Amino acid sequence: MSEKLVIIGNGMAPGRMLEHLLEAAPDRYVVTIFNAEPRVNYDRIMLSPVLSGEKAFEEIVIHGDGWYIKHGITLYKGHRIVAIDRNAKTVTSDHGVTESYDRLVIATGSVPFIIPVPGKDLPGVLSYRDLDDVNAMLLAAQSRATAIVIGGGLLGLEAAAGLKERGMDVTVLHVMPTLMERQLDPAAGYLLQKAVEARGIKVMTKANTKAIVGNGKVEGVELTDGTIIPATLVVMAVGIRPNSALAKDAGLEVNRGIVVDDRMRTSDPAIMALGECAEVGGHVYGLVAPLYEMARVAAAGLADGEDRRFVHSDTPTKLKVTGIDLYSLGDFADGEDREEIILRDASAGIYKRVVLQDNRIIGTVLFGETADGAWFNDLKKKATDISEMRDTLIFGQAFQGGASSDPLAAVAALADDAEICGCNGVCKGKITGAITAKGLTALDDVRAHTKASASCGSCTGLVEQLLKLTLGDAYNPAAVQPMCGCTSLGHDDVRRLIKAKGLKTIPAIMQELEWKTSCGCAKCRPALNYYLVCDWPDQYADDYQSRFINERVHANIQKDGTYSVVPRMWGGVTSAGELRAIADVVDKFEIPMVKVTGGQRIDMLGIRKEDLPAVWADLGKAGFVSGHAYAKGLRTVKTCVGSDWCRFGTQDSTGLGIRIEKFMWGSWTPAKVKMAVSGCPRNCAEATCKDVGVVCVDSGYEIHFAGAAGLDIRGTEVLGLVKTEDEALEVIVALVQMYREQARYLERIYKWAKRIGTAEIKKQILDDVEKRRAYFERFVFSQKFAQVDPWSERVSGKDKHEFRPMASVGFAEAAE
Amino acid sequence: MTWTPIGSLSDIPPRGARCVATPQGKIAVFRTADDQVYAIDDHCPHKGGPLSQGIVHGAAVTCPLHNWVVSLETGKALGADEGSVRTIPVRIEGEQLFIALEALVSKAA
Structure with a gap:
């Protein structure tokens, strides 16, 4: 019979442990997970890009719901374990669920440290730990008001950069004289401060918080010198503490964290601990690489596999703020028996420092130019004697042994066991091996097969160089993202060439543009079909086999x-x-x-x-008729009751909505298009989060566009005010036609508008009357072929084969 | 082996699929651009999506639910995904299509 494995916590460490365990002993355990956070396992180190808007939450999920179902794992979301009964071998959650275990793994992570000052509990004071914190910050950021981040470490600076990116006025308060003093020497800390300030973030060092002030909510921060800095949001990012209270209550040995041996075993043989809550060899860890190593060790122990022990190693620190390159590793403090080599290039903003002991690297700090980080790390790990290359060491690998300054040569020179991805512990040999053995050609493939660069992404450049090195000319990263694996051309090039070469069928495009596959794939075919429908409405025969079901x-x-x-x-x-x-x-x-x-x-x-x-x-x-609720096309025009009924209505919003919908239904667009017309600025039809919206006012019609209320949430931009319904219709139709002709397949209006620029759209649609008229005419022409109700066509027999099986067989035999 | 007739090649659009109903569920019969015909269970190894509804490209189909790509020749998921679906032998005689029904019955028994 399978043993019962219960895991408390569902962060990155236990998630990785399960992956290893499922690989080594897939049927050994019946697994139950209790997660205090109400969600699946996600990549916590990527919260900063979510905060800054560079990624969506969906992009950082590691295990979706399907993964747990597939592996038969029970996941209790939003269940905090409140007690462990070691005698009965059970755990109990705050919702009253009790589960027994044969083996228990505690992975409760860490809790943010909150400075015990007056006002710390005021609404508006946040920590920076999980998605809820990020969502709360995003909500606060909508006010475009002022924020204070307490803590100038890794997390604090990433939070500050994200909030600034979201339009807030941000000040960082740091108690020490320089930023990130635990990872950076004062010189690099100074350069970092300059770089952070250059982004418009204020930095105050030696700033000691005395109290958070405010009446019912945060209004500011008071420093010990009496200064009061106003703010509506305070983010505390001063550090984390192992979350070991539960283990302590259960009578397990706890020091700073839950004490475990080098096989992740606690003082109770049935219980393991790993992750940020665990203390091994006197160390607690907060960076992902050692936590993933713990996961490997714990999985090996649970599977009774290899005898794997946890060994301490230094992990490099990198800052995930776009545009600031920083790398720090090991011990860089001054000392009697230590030497250092420093390179400064003030104009380029570069600072490099290598600390040596007995001719071996023990630490390094790089700022502004970090490409040699992996090489220094490798030299340090192997304790290489550097006396031979001492004079050129600081210039990096490219200057050693007469090698050229080609960055590829530097990567080529790395040993096979040199670590490329610190987060996932993937070495060069494993990556190049996978590229060759599995015929990988793209970065995403390498990520899928080896996990290299799939966590924080800071080694992406190195992985790309390895692809180039291994594949030679066959690797073409193309500055432009290709449409799919079938071509190296991007969407824009394909659209341009369809027009320029007069290509009017999918086979013609594939032939002329040298498609690499015989008949495309599920990504490119629907896109090509749309481009042809849009560009040649009267000549192209829609290819239904290239449409999504x-x-x-x-x-x-x-x-x-x-x-x-x-x-x-x-x-x-x-x-x-x-x-x-x-x-x-x-x-x-x-x-x-x-x-x-x-x-x-x-x-x-x-x-x-x-x-x-x-x-x-x-x-x-x-x-x-069909509502096209399934289409990359015009979906709905939502309306309020307008001047016909509403005592506030200024125009006939219902009538205009119906008029727009009757004019535009049936049209295919790059992605779905949702519209709304509100009869007054109270905006009951919610027109200001639609692809196109109209807000009626006394003086006419305010045309809005580029809103979103799905994966992304954003308010619309105002295109302009027009006086009559006729003008409103013409402007809207022209805008949609411009979008139809220019956008990439599956690109919503707001993303297209961001790429093209609002000014350009205004110029073409509002200012240039001739152009607007031309767009309008082209739309009207294409509607002649598009406004056919697809439902009545099918009722009359079109595509009959779609709706019934071609045969029914075998029933007689089975009945006997 | 008993070959059971299921219809003719022209019943299936090129780069398309049709279903055959059986007591054990639907079988998806595909016709590729170059008129090869394949039959597999109409059940994606990922979450059971109806593969017959997917887009056919080369000798593969992309599942309409979550975009897994399944080889029509081997029934195996392609790319980084892992899983497979049963393949059923198909014979073409002129225009007529047959599938090997015994494979079905033996599984039911």
């Missing part, structure tokens, strides 16, 4: 393979007759769920594919 059968596929159907309700207006028809369809086809959508439509879910044409036939009789 939803657009091929004009309904939304659901997780169980059934479909959902959303009829169009112009402007969100319906009637008793329509509702009755929908009710009849729901009854007749026993549709299990009916739901109102966010776009003011009605969604019928759980319809079998075979039933779709009959459902559409009945809906069609009541006058319904």
Whole structure:
């Protein structure tokens, strides 16, 4: 029988441990995880890019829900373990769930240290530890107000840079004379301060916090010298402490962290601890590389595999702030028996310092130019005697042994066991081996197979150089991101060449633009199909086999393979007759769920594919057409009741919404397009977070665009104010046509607008009347071929084969 | 081996698929751009998505639910994903298509 393994905590360390364990002994344990955070395992070190907006949370998830299901792991989200009963071998959560264990792993991580000053509990004081903290900061940042970050260490500076990026006025308070004094010597700390200040962040060193002041919420920070700095947000990032209280209550040996031996075993043989909560050999750790090593050791112990022991090693520190290159490793303090080599280049902002003892590197600090970090680390690890190259050591690897200054040569010269990815402990040989053995050609492939550069990403450049080195000319990183693996061309080039060469079919594009595959892939084919539909509306025959299933059968596929159907309700207006028809369809086809959508439509879910044409036939009789709720096309135009009913309404917002929708329905666009028209600035139709929105005012119509309320949330930008409905329609149509012609497939309006620039769009759509008219005319022309209801076409028999099996076989035999 | 007729090549659009209903669930029958025909279980090894609804490219299909790419020749997931789906032998005689039904029955028994 399988043994029961219970894990308290679901951070990066236990997540990695499970990966190793599942590989070594997949069926040995029945695994249950209790996670105090209400979510899956994610890459905590990438929270800073989420804060600054460079990444979305979804991009930093390590194990999605599916991973736990696939491996039969029970994950209790939002369950904090409050007690461990070592005699009964059970744990109990704050929601009252009790689970017994044969083996228990404690991975409770760390808690942020909160300076015990008055006001520390005021609303507006945050720590920087998990996604909730980041979300709270993002909310605060919307006010564009002032923030203070207490703590000029790694986390504090990343938080400050992120908040600044989000538009806040940020001051960093640091108690020591220079920033990051634990990782940097004073000279590098000074350069760092200059670099941080150059981004518009204020830095105050030797700033000792006395109190956080405010009445009911944060209003500022008071320093011991009496200075008061106003702020609406205070982020405390002064350090972390191992979260060992639970283990202590259970009677386990606890010092600074939970004491474990070099196999991660606590004082109770049935219990292990790892991660930031564990103390091994007198050390506690906060960087990911040693935590991942703990994960390896713990997994080996649980699997009764190899006898792996944890050995202390120095981990380099890197700052994840775009544009500031900083690398620090080992011991760099001055000392009698130590020597140092320093290189300064003030104009280039470069500082390098290597600390030597007995002709061996024991520490290094690099600022502004960090490419040689891995090489110095390797020399230090191997305790290489550097006396031979002493004179040129500081210039880096390129200057050794007559090698050229080609950065590739430097990577080529690295030994096979030189560590490339510190986070995941991946060495050069493993990466080049995987590239050769598995035929990898792209950075993403290397990440998928080796995990190198998949955590903090700071070794991405090195991994790319290894790809180049191993593949030679076959590796083409192309400054432009290619559309997919089938071509080296980017979307923009392909769009341009379709027009320039007059390419009018998918095979023609693939032939002329030298596609590498015989018939493309699921990424490029739908994109090419859209570009052709858009560019040659009257000449191109839509290729349904290159459309995603939803657009091929004009309904939304659901997780169980059934479909959902959303009829169009112009402007969100319906009637008793329509509702009755929908009710009849729901009854007749026993549709299990009916739901109102966010776009003011009605969604019928759980319809079998075979039933779709009959459902559409009945809906069609009541006058319904497809709502295109599945399309990269015009979705909905949400409206409020406007001047017809509302006592605040300034214009007929419902009428305008319906007019826009009737004009534009059926059009295909690079990504979905959602619109709204509000009748007054109270904005009940929420027009200011839509792809295109109209806010009616007394003097006319304010046209908005480039909003988002999905993966990203952003308010719209104002394109301009027009006086009449006719003008409003023309401007909106022209704007959408410009987007249709220029955007990359799957690129929403807000991303396209960010790339093109609002000024350029205003120039073409508002200022240049001729251009606007031309866009408008081209849209009108393409609508002649697009405004055909796909549902009634299919009711009349089009694509019949889609909706029924080609044969039914074997039933007779099975019945016997 | 018993070959059971399921229809003709022209029933399936090029770079497309059709389903065959069986007592053990649906089988997806694919036709590639160069008129090769393959049959596999209509069930993605990842989360059971209907592979017959995916986009067909080369001798592979991309699952409509989460974009796993499955080889029509081997039934194995391609790329970094791991998993596989049962393949069913197909025979083409002129325009007529047959699948080896015994594989089905023996599994049911």
